[in-house]
Amino acid sequence: MASPTTPVRSDAELADLAARARLHVLETVASSKAGHIGGPMSAMDLLISLYFDRLRIDPARPDWPERDRFILSKGHSAIGLYAVLALRGFFPVEELLTFDHGDSRLQGHPDMLLTPGVDSSTGSLGQGLAMGTGIALASQKRRTDVHTWVLCGDGELQEGMIWESVIMAPRYRLDNLTLIVDNNGLQQFGWPSDGTSRFDRSEPMGHVDLVAALRAFGWEAEEIDGHDLEDIRAAFDRAEARRGTGAAPTAIIARTMKGRGVSFTQGHFTWHNGVPSPEQLALARAELLGPAERMNAR
Numbered sequence: 080m081a082s083p084t085t086p087v088r089s090d091a092e093l094a095d096l097a098a099r100a101r102l103h104v105l106e107t108v109a110s111s112k113a114g115h116i117g118g119p120m121s122a123m124d125l126l127i128s129l130y131f132d133r134l135r136i137d138p139a140r141p142d143w144p145e146r147d148r149f150i151l152s153k154g155h156s157a158i159g160l161y162a163v164l165a166l167r168g169f170f171p172v173e174e175l176l177t178f179d180h181g182d183s184r185l186q187g188h189p190d191m192l193l194t195p196g197v198d199s200s201t202g203s204l205g206q207g208l209a210m211g212t213g214i215a216l217a218s219q220k221r222r223t224d225v226h227t228w229v230l231c232g233d234g235e236l237q238e239g240m241i242w243e244s245v246i247m248a249p250r251y252r253l254d255n256l257t258l259i260v261d262n263n264g265l266q267q268f269g270w271p272s273d274g275t276s277r278f279d280r281s282e283p284m285g286h287v288d289l290v291a292a293l294r295a296f297g298w299e300a301e302e303i304d305g306h307d308l309e310d311i312r313a314a315f316d317r318a319e320a321r322r323g324t325g326a327a328p329t330a331i332i333a334r335t336m337k338g339r340g341v342s343f344t345q346g347h348f349t350w351h352n353g354v355p356s357p358e359q360l361a362l363a364r365a366e367l368l369g370p371a372e373r374m375n376a377r
């Protein structure tokens with residue numbers, strides 16, 4: 080449901096924003112010589128869709144009590160969130176260049192006490208769904224219309240604490256809670272199976288039917304293409320339509336590609352983190368931006 084504080088954008092505008100945000104990720108990491116790339120880029124279409132087409136938020140009032148909440152449980156993707164928050168107007172885009180500096184508001188992992196628009200401090204994987212469940216339960220008890228969205232990585236689902244909330248949230252009919260899984264099929268490291276083991280580390284949850292598992296725990300679960308803006312919008316619509324109906328919480332398993340958007344990063348676990356060279360940045364610019372924008376890019 081849109082509100083006066085949520086600008087509704089066309090798919091073309093969202094795609095353009097996602098491309099610009101991906102370039103900010105690469106440029107910022109190159110400038111700070113630190114940060115993650117693969118996870119922010121796989122999540123970018125989801126993040127842009129949330130911040131420009133979904134969340135009821137107000138950049139001028141980051142502490143507005145009735146705002147929707149977003150928790151980046153996979154906190155190592157902080158630079159992706161910061162790029163989107165900057166484009167959305169929570170702080171100047173130029174501030175991205177301070178990323179990961181000691182005195183910056185933009186730390187390597189999100190700090191809710193420092194950064195306008197950040198609703199939770201994360202980075203130690205596995206904690207965000209528990210925070211989101213608590214916030215959703217409080218919102219339900221206070222009878223507010225707040226919707227809480229939590230974004231987890233697929234590797235992150237190996238953390239046991241996630242499953243405590245997976246058990247509990249349906250028990251309280253938290254129809255105001257949506258879990259999104261950035262199911263990019265990779266975590267920090269990866270190598271092909273040597274044939275002696277059933278699974279390899281390139282596919283953290285590849286052996287689990289997540290939709291079936293979450294449904295078995297009582298969730299409303301579905302799988303979508305996490306890079307298809309229409310698919311994302313439709314799934315978000317369905318999640319929001321359940322709020323206030325006494326339904327179960329929603330889980331959206333988003334099929335994504337790690338490092339999505341740039342030829343040398345997408346699909347490569349080696350770009351979980353890494354610092355692009357000037358030549359690689361030029362290539363990324365050429366792939367992400369149109370000719371006119373390339374002229375103006377810094």
Ligand SMILES: Cc1ncc(C[n+]2csc(CCOP(=O)(O)OP(=O)(O)O)c2C)c(N)n1
Nearest residue numbers: 118155202203204232233234235265266267
């Ligand atoms: C509790 C904890 N253990 C280990 C790490 C180190 N770590 C950071 S990112 C990462 C891999 C996460 O993989 P995934 O959740 O699939 O994220 P994505 O592919 O979206 O980057 C690991 C193990 C951490 N941040 N927290």
Ligand SMILES: [Mg+2]
Nearest residue numbers: 233234265266
């Ligand atoms: Mg992953």
